[in-house]
Amino acid sequence: MRMTNQREVILRELRKSRQHLTADELYERVKKDMPRISLATVYRNLEILSEAGLIQKLEISGRQKRFDWDTTVHDHIYCVQCHRVDNLELEHKSISGDTLKQISSYEITGYRLEFAGICPECKKKNSKKKEN
Amino acid sequence: MRMTNQREVILRELRKSRQHLTADELYERVKKDMPRISLATVYRNLEILSEAGLIQKLEISGRQKRFDWDTTVHDHIYCVQCHRVDNLELEHKSISGDTLKQISSYEITGYRLEFAGICPECKKKNSKKKEN
DNA sequence: CTCCGTGCAAACGATTTGCACTATG
DNA sequence: CATAGTGCAAATCGTTTGCACGGAG
Secondary structure, three states: OOOOHHHHHHHHHHHHHHOOEHHHHHHHHHHOOOOOHHHHHHHHHHHHHHOOOEEEEOOOOOOOOOOOOOOOOOOEEOOOOOEEEEEEOOOOOOOOHHHHHHHOOOOOEEEEEEEEEHHHHHHHHHHHHHHH | OOOOHHHHHHHHHHHOOOOOOOHHHHHHHHHHHHOOOHHHHHHHHHHHHHHHOOOEOOOOOOOOEEEEEEOOEEEEEEEOOOOOOOEEOOOOOOHHHHHHHHHOOOOOEEEEEEEEOOHHHHHHHHHHHHHH
């Protein structure tokens, strides 16, 4: 994998953001440093960077994929109102090897635990609306 | 909600299938009974039926949404090769109310545990390929 | 110099929508 | 007989791809 200029900028911006951005959110940010970059390049590189293990592709509920700068194993929670995504640190006590074997006739390759909820910001917004 | 002919057929076919069909898989089946039905109607009704709690909308990894005739709480496992989806019956010991409260500043509305793997059929196919 | 990577525009697949018509309650 | 639901086609949204050109190794 060649480390091109656009690849570096994309990776830097995602890491800098500390958020779970969609391809086009990241595109908007990257464009500020590199106005001629194309959305297709952002998509292509996010794919390549996640294959290389430098970032993590997330397929959370909702339409758009999001990308996580943090490549360690962890879960996510997303806001059903604004669709932002945050990291979670949870122990998975009950999901042990034994449990997995009992589950089904599938050969299990992985699993995902994903929480949904209302983020603090949206909670605030909602209570303000109620006041009016 | 009016119980139209198309709504009945859609619901019946989904229940009959015992599978987790996508909108257009279901469309293909429903067309046999009702050749003039449109894909848009299938989409609209699947949405309405899931809002009414008669079926369950699934947002599993991958592109298309799938619909589950079974509205009880349960988890899913999907095949990373053929994308079929099956039900799972698991106890969620570690995901108790207490755990949820500790998780984050979100107000949690739900969670989803989703397994990925290779289904028995694809395992068979794979071992046949290896033989050649 | 050799290709991998890029920008652009066009194609794509899944889903949604505007509209005039139809049929349920 | 009012209005929720339908069929059709076009629109939309996120993402991918073909192609000719450009730059990293």
